[in-house]
Amino acid sequence: xxxxxxxxxxxxxxxxxxxxxxxxxxxxxxxxxxxxxxxxxxxxxxxxxxxxxxxxxxxxxxxxxxxxxxxxxxxxxxxxxxxxxxxxxxxxxxxxxxxxxxxxxxxxxxxxxxxxxxxxxxxxxxxxxxxxxxxxxxxxxxxxxxxxxxxxxxxxxxxxxxxxxxxxxxxxxxxxxxx
Numbered sequence: 001x002x003x004x005x006x007x008x009x010x011x012x013x014x015x016x017x018x019x020x021x022x023x024x025x026x027x028x029x030x031x032x033x034x035x036x037x038x039x040x041x042x043x044x045x046x047x048x049x050x051x052x053x054x055x056x057x058x059x060x061x062x063x064x065x066x067x068x069x070x071x072x073x074x075x076x077x078x079x080x081x082x083x084x085x086x087x088x089x090x091x092x093x094x095x096x097x098x099x100x101x102x103x104x105x106x107x108x109x110x111x112x113x114x115x116x117x118x119x120x121x122x123x124x125x126x127x128x129x130x131x132x133x134x135x136x137x138x139x140x141x142x143x144x145x146x147x148x149x150x151x152x153x154x155x156x157x158x159x160x161x162x163x164x165x166x167x168x169x170x171x172x173x174x175x176x177x178x179x
Contacts, residue, residue, distance in 0.1 A: 019117040048108025055102040067097045076134040076163035083139045088167040116157040134163040
């Protein structure tokens with residue numbers, strides 16, 4: 001089982017080696033659960049679970065790949081913009097996925113992890129950055145980006161994968177109780 005990173009060269013993101021090791025452990029744990037007949041519905045879809053079960057039986061090569069891509073306008077971006085209004089500036093929208101591959105072909109995604117992993121965002125200037133995620137049509141505050149060592153590299157931690165927005169300004173508290 002191996003882990004690789006797929007980041008287009010024009011994007012400014014990095015994945016620390018500790019995150020890669022954590023993903024290797026996560027893949028091992030997931031495959032162990034499947035081998036032992038334990039459920040994994042909180043981490044993968046039923047279709048992905050069945051594809052992995054078959055791959056284990058056939059002794060196929062199973063890997064995971066982190067995929068980070070900038071987004072073109074979509075429903076998730078409009079949702080974040082409607083929540084934030086004009087109170088903050090969206091610096092970046094991106095999609096963060098962990099693809100599961102069997103014999104090099106994507107069979108699904110790993111949606112949630114047992115432990116948080118670190119993602120680095122580089123080439124951002126200024127201060128006061130926050131991260132928001134859209135998952136199941138809900139906007140969630142994830143974390144404040146923090147400057148690792150004053151070299152324009154900011155980090156945040158996550159255990160779920162979907163659409164993210166980095167905003168500059170004050171943290172926005174969204175009242176979703178009326179929605």
